[in-house]
Amino acid sequence: xxxxVVDPGSGVAPWRQVRDQxxxxxxxxxxxxxxxxxxxxxxxxxxxxxxxxxARVYRELxxxxxxxxxxxxxxxxxxxxxxxxxxxxxxxxxRAAAEYVTCARALGIDRQDAVQAVWHAYP
Amino acid sequence: MTGIESVLLHGVIGVALLVVLWPTRxxxxxxxxxxxxxxxxxxxxxxxxxxxxxxxxxxxLLFLGAPAATALAARALGLPPTDSGGALRFLAxxxxxxxxxxxxxxxxxxxxxxxxTLTRRSRRDLVPGWAVGTLVALGAVAVAxxxxxxVAQPRASRIASSIPADGVRRSADNGTSIVSPQxxxxxxxxxxxxxxxxxxxxxVAALGVVRLAVRRGSFGDPGVxxxxxxxxxxxxxxxxxxxxxxxxxxxxxxxxxxxxxxxxGFPPAPDWLELTSFTDLLGLPVxxxxxxxxxxxxxxxxxxxxxxxxx
Numbered sequence: 001x002x003x004x005v006v007d008p009g010s011g012v013a014p015w016r017q018v019r020d021q022x023x024x025x026x027x028x029x030x031x032x033x034x035x036x037x038x039x040x041x042x043x044x045x046x047x048x049x050x051x052x053x054x055a056r057v058y059r060e061l062x063x064x065x066x067x068x069x070x071x072x073x074x075x076x077x078x079x080x081x082x083x084x085x086x087x088x089x090x091x092x093x094x095r096a097a098a099e100y101v102t103c104a105r106a107l108g109i110d111r112q113d114a115v116q117a118v119w120h121a122y123p
Numbered sequence: 124m125t126g127i128e129s130v131l132l133h134g135v136i137g138v139a140l141l142v143v144l145w146p147t148r149x150x151x152x153x154x155x156x157x158x159x160x161x162x163x164x165x166x167x168x169x170x171x172x173x174x175x176x177x178x179x180x181x182x183x184l185l186f187l188g189a190p191a192a193t194a195l196a197a198r199a200l201g202l203p204p205t206d207s208g209g210a211l212r213f214l215a216x217x218x219x220x221x222x223x224x225x226x227x228x229x230x231x232x233x234x235x236x237x238x239x240t241l242t243r244r245s246r247r248d249l250v251p252g253w254a255v256g257t258l259v260a261l262g263a264v265a266v267a268x269x270x271x272x273x274v275a276q277p278r279a280s281r282i283a284s285s286i287p288a289d290g291v292r293r294s295a296d297n298g299t300s301i302v303s304p305q306x307x308x309x310x311x312x313x314x315x316x317x318x319x320x321x322x323x324x325x326x327v328a329a330l331g332v333v334r335l336a337v338r339r340g341s342f343g344d345p346g347v348x349x350x351x352x353x354x355x356x357x358x359x360x361x362x363x364x365x366x367x368x369x370x371x372x373x374x375x376x377x378x379x380x381x382x383x384x385x386x387x388g389f390p391p392a393p394d395w396l397e398l399t400s401f402t403d404l405l406g407l408p409v410x411x412x413x414x415x416x417x418x419x420x421x422x423x424x425x426x427x428x429x430x431x432x433x434x
Contacts, residue, residue, distance in 0.1 A: 003345055006237040022241075031241065038243050046239035046341040048232065074243065 002030050006047050011103040012096070014049055019057045023081050026066060037067070037075045130187060133212070137186025144182075146175035158350040158423055159430030170347045178224040185216040185223075211321075211369055218362050222328050222335075225355055229339035240345050240433055246337050248429040249356035254419065257412065258329060258360055261367035264409075265322035268374035268402065272315030275381040275396050282389050283310040292388070300387050309380070318374035322367055329363025332356065346434030353423070353430055361420025368413035375402050375409075 004021045006014050025031045037058075038046070044054040058075055061067040068078035104114040146154070151168035154175065160167065246255070286292045290302040336355040342348040382396050 002241045004239050004241060006239075008235075008237070025241070035241075036243055037241055038239070042244060042338070043239055043241075045338060047237040048340055049237075 004043075004047070006049070011099045014047070015053045015056050018043075018047070018049075018054065019060060022057065022061065023066070026077055026080055027083075031077050033077050033079060035077045036073065037077070039074060133216075134183060134187035136213075137183035137216070140182050140186070141179050144175075144179050146172045146179065148172065151175065155347060155350055158354050159427035160346045160350050160434050161431070163347070167344050167347045170342060170344055171351070174342070174351050177227070178220060181220040181223055182216070185220045186213070188216075211366075214362060214366050214369065218325065218328050218332075218359070218366060221332050221355065221359050221362065225332050225335040225339065225359075228342075229335050231340070236343075237341065238343060238345055239341055240349075242432075244337055244352075246333055246356070249336055249353045250333060250360050254357075254360045254364070254416075255330075255333070257416070258363045258367060259326065261364060261371055261409070261412065262322050262326040264405075265367055265370035265374050266319060268371060268378050269315045269319035269322060271396075271399060272374055272377045272381060273319065275378065275392075276313075276315060278390075278392070279310045279381050279384055282384065282386060283307055285389075286386075292386075302386070310384070314377040315374060318370050318377065321373070322370040325363055325366040325370065329359045329366070332359035346430065349430040349433035350427075353427055357423060358420050361416050364416030364419075365413045368409045368416065371409045372406060375405050378402060 002025055004018060004025075006017050008014065010017070022031070022037075031037075037043070040054045040058055041051055043049075044051045047054070058067060058069065061081075062069060062075075064081060065079050066077070066081045067075050069075045100118075101114070104117075109117070148165070148168055151171035152163050155163040155167060155171050163171070286302050286307060288304075288307075290304055290307060292300050292302065333356045336352045336359070339352075342351055378396075378399055379402070382392055382399060385391060
């Protein structure tokens, strides 16, 4: 059964984690087109998130054409999302880096140690 | 047995149950295997132990509270205190423990990593439709019998009120009938009302636990989470079947008493009440359904697709 994992301590906003994982699962085929997703309320309760947080993710992905919500069938995967453009990737990377730096600074870590941690974390 | 003695006895039974059923590491692993998790590890076993402990810790409190609650209710209704209905009180304590535990689990705030499966979850994943249908059908039968009893009650109350307290009544033709004080008290006992309230409350509680089992937040490990949801829902429906079947028997016995109330000098039972005599045949089938309900709870099927797919 396909699953999503949200780590509140990761420094990445929960809605972002949910969105990125959903997009990834759809792209790699684990959530094929036509798959029914859980309702917003069910996913929010299971992840311990506010309903509005999950609703935001579904709304964004619907706007992008990735998901489709029909009253009767609920939310289904409508299309595989287009690969991110170079600009999208750069923007996402910059966002992740900014969040990482914020976290490292809060922990009192200097630049050298922060970079070392990235080296070690990279597979 | 005095009220205090009864309360203490129930409390001791609740504590004894807790001690006998206190979950251990091996209990947790065995429990998960029984509920469809093929090869649980230590971490999963620990989650199961926590689930069982949270529920069983409620037993002494509820078993202690059940006789006190029924005594208070009896006093509020102006009824004499009774030691009867012990089995029903235990069932009631069990179903309240389930409902309370599921409610607390639903209100618990998530901590640490949150894991969710991306499959829509419904009641049908946890408990088969025929079981819920049986529960609702039994509840409906209990309600129907209780309502019939309520409609027939005024006649019994009129008869009881026209009999002197000593139970000796002289009819117009100078005949004498003697009615025992216990029978007089029985005639005015609001059994049908209690059966109606019991049936409705039991249905609401059992279906409430099922709803909470579907809707509550995730318990961490997806396989364990699926097993625990399934167990909560099935146990609630099983106990609910036994409970509503009991209410059918209580309401049916009451209806039989009202139907067979035939004292000289009083009008016979109305025709519609005579027509309910077929319900005398309900006892054995309903008892069989209650037993099957319990057996089905205690023995989950080998294959639980929802749990298998989640693990």
